Structure formats: C-alpha cells, structure tokens
Amino acid sequence: MNLKNIVNRYLINALEKLNLTVKSFDLSSSKNPKFGDLSTNVALILAKQVRRNPMEIARKIEQAIPIDNSILSEINVTPPGFINFRISPIYYQSIVQQIINKDKHFYTGNIGKGKTANVEFVSANPTGPLSVGHGRQAVIGDTIANILQWHGYDVTREYYYNDGGKQMRILGESVAARYFQELGQSVEWSDDYYQGDYIKNIAKNIVKEFGEKVKIGDAIFRKVAEERIFSNIRNTLEYIGIIHDIFSNEKDFIKPNKIESLIESLRQKGLIYEADSATWYKTTSLGKDQDRVLIKSSGEPAYRLPDIIYHRDKFERNYDLLIDIFGSDHIDSYPDVVSALEALGYNTSNLRVLIHQFVTLTKGGEKVKMSTRKAEFVTLDELINLVGKDVVRYFFLMRGMNTHLNFDLELAQDQSEKNPVFYLQYAHARICNIIRHGEQHGITFDKNYGPSLLSHDAEIELMKQLNQFPEIMATVLESLEPRSITNYLQTLASSFHKFYTECHVITEDIPLSQARIALISATKNILAEGLDILGINAPKRM
DSSP, X not given: OOHHHHHHHHHHHHHHHTTOOOSOOOEEEOSSGGGOSEEEOHHXXXXXXHTSOHHHHHHHHHHHSOOOTTTEEEEEEETTTEEEEEXXXXXXXXXXXXXXXXXXXXXXXXXXXXXXXXXXXXXXXXXXXXXXXXXXXXXXXHHHHHHHHHTTOEEEEEEEEOOOSXXXXXXXXXXXXXXXXXXXXXXXXXXXXXXXXXXXXXXXXXXXXXXXXXXXXXXXXXXXXXXXHHHHHHHHHHHTTOOOSEEEEGGGGOOXXXXXXXXXXXXXXXXXXXXXXXXXXXXXXXXXXXXXXXXXXXXXXXXXXXXXHHXXXXXXXXXXXXXXXXXXXXXXXXXXXXXXXXXXXXXXXXXXXXXXXXXXXXXXXXXXXXXXXXXXXXXXXXXXXXXXXXXXXXXXXSSOTTSOEEEEHHXXXXXXXXXXXXXXXXXXXXXXXXXXXXXXXXXXXXXTOOGGGOOSXXXXXXXXXXXXXXXXXXXXHHHOOTHHHHHHHHHHHHXXXXXXXXXXXXXXXXXXXXXXXXXXXXXXXXXXXXXXXXXXXXXXXX
C-alpha cells in the first residue's frame, strides 16, 4: 500500500470515530513543505456539510488520529482548515530495504493479476518502411504493454494491417515501373507511384531472381513488394525492441459472410439503409452529424466496415482490457467504430482508444521533410542508426502523446548529460561505479546496516523520491501516459545527483558508508526498473 493510501486509511478511521461522512476529499503533497509532506482539505469539505468552523473540525480529526512513529512524526492544522502530515524518517528509511529485497510492493502491481489485455499498435500497411511517425506509436504502444505487464496483466501485442486495396495496387504498379526501367524500357511514371530507393531495390531483386520473365500486370510485383516491406517492418520493430504476438490481416475480416453478418446485425437495429447504390450506416440516429458509407457504390467496403468487424472479433476474444493506439488522423473515424459496437450490444467500457500526435524532426532549427509517397522522409531504421535505440525510445516518450513532438536531432545526438537519456543512464552507471569502488575498499552493505543513519536532508529527499515509484506506476496505469515515468525518473536522477554532491558515500565511517551504499543500491534498482519499463538499457559503465 502506498503512502497516500496509508494516510488516507488513518483519515477514514478518524472520520468513522467522529461519525462524520464525506464522499471525497483531496490528499496531496503539501504546497509548503514546512507544514509537512501531505495535506488534506477534508475539514473544509465537512465544514460546508455540517456548517461548523473548519478549523474546529480539523482539530478534532487531528486528535482522532494516533501518532504512529513508524509512519507519522507530526500532524498539524493550518488555516483555513488544512490537516498536514509529516512522514517519519523511519518510514522512508524502511523503504530502502524493501526495494533491495525486491518487495512486490515496489516491483509489481497486482491490479491486473489474472486479467488479460490486448494492445493494438503500429498497424501500418506494408507500402513502405516505417517512418518516425510510426515509430512514436510503436514505442508508445510497447511501453503501455510493459506498464500493463508490470501491473500483472497477461498482455497480447497485436498488429493489424491491410495488404489489399488501392494503395497496395499502386505499390505493385510502382515496383513494376521500376522493374521495366531496370530492363531499359521506357515507362510512363505516375505521380501516384511510390518513390524511393526501397522501390528500386525491390525491382532490382525481382530482376535478379526472375530475370526478364515477369510480364505487365503480373501479381509477382505486389507479392514480392509486400513480403519484402513487411519483413523490413518486422525487422525494424525488433531493432527497437518490439515483438508483436499477433498479426491480423484486414482480408480476414472482409470475407463476404462476415460483411453480410455485420450488415444484417446493424440492419436489425434499424441502422442500415441503401442510397445512391451504396450501403449506409445511419449514425445520425446515434447522435452523429452525418451518416457513413459502409459499402461503396462500387461494391468495395469503406474502411470503417472492416474496422468494425475486426473490433467485433476482438471483443469476442473476451479480453478484460482492449487498447487501440491511433495517430491523430483517426480521431474522426474511431467513434463510428465504437458506436457500432455499442449498437451491437457490446460493453465498450473496457475499450481505451489513445490518440497520439505526430512527429516533426528538426535539425539546426529547421524541419526535416517527411512524405511516404515521395520518399522524402527519414525512416525509423535511419533514426535508430543515427542516435541509437535508447534515445529514440526515450524521445518518443518524453512528451505527452497528445502533444506534437519536435524531435531535436542535435540534442538526440549529444552524448553529454544535456541529453535526458544519458542523464538517466549516467546516474545508473555512476551508482554502479560507486558500488564497485566500495567493494574494492572492502565496504559493502548487509542486512545489518543502520537505516537510521540515513538522516541527511539529501538522503531523506532521495528516499522520498524512491517512495513515489509505486504511486507513479498506479497513476500511469490510470492515464496510460508513459511520460509520467520519464518525468519521475528525471526527478529521481536529479535527487541522486544532489545527494552525490552533498554526501560522500565511501568514507572512513564504515557504518555510514554501508547505509549510503544501501541507499544508492535501492536508487539503482528503481532507475533500472523504470528504464526497463520504457524499454531502455540501464548501463553499468559509460
């Protein structure tokens, strides 16, 4: 149980003793540390209910809470009625041993134990290499899956793609055009065609493998392009540390029987009609501003139709939690999918749709252009090669997903502590070096070290930061926003560096040195745990 939960329980017990009830109240870090570590407004809320002076109510609640020196060292009341709690150093000192012992309180949550979750992310069609935009979604999705696993969920990572339709046809035609150019033939080039070296390389491979035998319109162009590009996509994902469990193909969800089944189910709800030779989904009856086409006049399914069928399939798999991660270009379409599922009787309360904004690469203060069709883009592979996997992952996560990300290539390539990734990794490596230095002088810690020796302000502050880890993880599970972890780790590393400046670890005072080695060992463990959740290495040397 985290610290806020402990203090919250004290408050609830006190209110029960006083026969007071309140629906909710705030318990948060004190704005002014001189009053304590935590503060609550419960007396102010009760004052409005019972029409009494909030200071009087606050003092009665204060008197009803026993001082437990292992947790609370002081309770005080400040105007206009706040109750403040100062946490005992004994509590913070006990945290160090819990972390070193790998207590489950710090190293895993249990809210997801026995539950299943499906996280669908990336889901790029195989028309070209993954761009940095795909990369942001890939890293966000993988990290969210890690967060769920930390809390005990059995997680399935899923990739949904379409290797049919117009764009795949254009891909095949693009490769065919390059193929015949390789053979020295004059080819009319369409502005719609995909460009870039990857198209030329696929064409060259076809020439090498099949010679001049391939004819215009042959399916081999699209088939080989799809296979090569999708293999490249999977290799890129593995390169950045991501492995999907399931790859689902849109083709499996646009089979005639599945389309007919869905259309009929919606028709029975009065949500389907025909007009202009097309089949329409009557979303206006569900509060939307206009109806949506599900089957075009050409007979082709509109993109919303397979998405609905696919999500219906996912709901039928009975996951306890479903998470979709989309780029902001999906913000208008996914509500129609959700409304169809609800109309079909599915409870969508276990579906979380997360929208992320796009990425702009900057170099020298100028934007780096990106266009998949025109091949004026930096691939995710190229970005990883340029700055490294750890930097790529961290930079994609260090801004909120609802914020447009300016990826500063110059900062990303900086290998000093100005780079936030190296700042964290230096902290971990520095701790490892201190521990090695202590071992060389015969100084280590054991279970008999003295926690009470950790009383310096910088030590207390570092322990307070360590204590925040479970609470941060609980918050992240609710928000599914990895940025909170990057912010926390930066604060933790900053607290460690401040401690390192003010407190010598290896000294002639052996008991104090042992206690401080215990403290930095706990710090190292939490840094490594947080970096692991982000999918980033925690080096022992730098």
